[in-house]
Amino acid sequence: MKINLNDTIVACSTKIARQAISIIRLSGEQALEITNKIISKKLENNNKMQIRKIYDGNDIIDESLILTFVNGKSFTGENIVEIHCHGGILLTKKIISLLISYGARPALPGEFSQRAYLNGKINLIQAESINNLIDSKNELALKISAMNLEGKNNRALQEMKIKLIDIISKIQTSIDYPDYDDVEGSSAEEIKTDLQILKNDTLKILEVSKRFNILNHGINTLILGETNVGKSSLLNSLISEEKAIVTDFEGTTRDIVEGQLNFDNFTLNLIDTAGIRNTNDKVEQIGIEKSISLIESSNLILFVINKSKINYELYEKIKNKKHIVVLNKAELLNMNEIEDIKGKFNNIVAVSALNSDIKNLIQWIENEFDNGDLLEIEVPILSNSFHIEMFKNILKLLSNSEENINQGFTTDLINVDLYEILKIINNLLGIYDADEEVIDNIFRKYCLGK
Structure with missing residues (x-):
């Protein structure tokens, strides 16, 4: 329409x-x-x-x-x-x-x-921040969205844009005004150094944005383990709600059960899965296959064990993912038994989900995903997948420019990619006339015509 x-x-x-x-x-x-x-x-x-x-x-x-x-x-x-x-x-x-x-x-x-x-009242990042402000699930996401709406990202993007315009101006000056052959920083090696700085800035933006989006949308947390180790009890204890059915019968949980736990600086999207075991029950088999398939897409795995059920084969599947081994039913063990099991794993905490004694697990999660430093980071934080793709394109164009310099291509070809980057940044800022900005910078900075 x-x-x-x-x-x-x-x-x-x-x-x-x-x-x-x-x-x-x-x-x-x-x-x-x-x-x-x-x-x-x-x-x-x-x-x-x-x-x-x-x-x-x-x-x-x-x-x-x-x-x-x-x-x-x-x-x-x-x-x-x-x-x-x-x-x-x-x-x-x-x-x-x-x-x-x-x-x-x-x-x-x-x-x-x-x-x-x-009408130039907000830019694309501020527009997206309005949605994030409304949908914020935790305090940190709320604060960052408010800062983005206020325009913190504008300043960081403007600084990046100034660096870019300066590189373009140096190249454009050498093309349009060949008599100005002493422009500082205009050699191929100096341009490559400037491009590398921009590339590092872009990589930092993408890394920080990835962290923010995980905490903003929720850390996908898989509760995984054999049957009857207390996965459903752990879910219920974490969210303080009887969300999952708990019985002494193996195979009670056949499909995934979800819950959400909000901390000040992040949110956990909890997924309780079917217990892993060999079974002839076709419905339970489907649930187990679904549980295994969720390992790859998870940001965190709570691998639940107890004294009598430690599935080392399953642990091999998740040990290279971010995980914590949760030794459940600790109320049934003495200190020597707990220390013996702890010695077999690096990341392990002992809990009693039945008694809602999970403070050690909560403390580990808080330490691991605090993210409070995001409030102090002076780079744009992108929350929209389209904006992130735009910055991935910037990274690709910067890499392409570096490669063109290494291949000995003329600087006017390099400027084609750099102008495309400028167009992307201006689009985010709600600005459209890139050529005029470059010309202004050339005359202001290099005193053409005095």
Whole structure:
């Protein structure tokens, strides 16, 4: 569907439900004019709060607080009217219907944010941060999303962009102005050094973004082990809920059971699996095969054992993955027995899931996945898979530029790739005129024409 940016759009910014207040938002040049058709007194063309009665023809249907944002002082950069009406389902729908009848168009999903981007109010990273802020599962994800929305990433991207423009400018100067043969840093080796710095910056961005996305979406945590070692009891203890059925019969869990555990700085997506054993039960076999298949996609494996059930063959399948061996039913063991089993593994903690005594496991997980340092890292943190792919493309273009220099290609060919990188960064920042920026930098930095 082609979007007409000249339309005035309308949508409910809150859930349409029985509640105290609903907020209906209009954005567009005619936002005030359309709203004036359903109220008792015209809105003042100012940024302010105004109380108005709302009418359907001659019948009053509500009295509402109305906020007006004009002269570009709004989220979208357009005129915005927010109607804070009473939160009845019928009333909210009625007001939206009236606004549509007088010329507003129902907004498409995400269209308010899209207009904010197109009008230069936010960039792509900030737009994505709005979704992350709403969907945050833990405190750290909330803080990072808020920082991205505030524009922390803008500054880091701008610094990267300045480095890139400087490289392009050096190359462009040597092409367009051959008389300037003494431009500092314009030799092939110096350009390669500058490209390597950008490459390292890009690798750091991808590494940090990967860490953030794992903690933001949840660390996929597989609870794995033989039957009756206490996997389901461990899941229930972790989430403080009787999510999984626990019995003394082997093979009780036949399919995966999921739960979620939120820490301050990360979230665990817990998956309890069918116990691993040889069985002729076809349904149980399917569950066991599914359990094994989940090993590869897991970020963390809780390998559960007890004194009588230690599956070393299964341990071989997971030992190279991030894991912790969980010695369960520790309440049945003495200290010598616990120390003897601990000596057989590197990462191991003793717990009693039945008694909810899992503090040692919780402490290990917190130490392993704290991630608090992400708040201090001064590089862009990307949370959108498309943006991450854009940076992977930047890395590919930088590597290609390095290879072209090594192969002795002319610098104008190298600049083709560098301009493509600049286009990607500008796209993230919501800027489009790259050529003008390069020209400005050339004249400013290298004093062409004095």
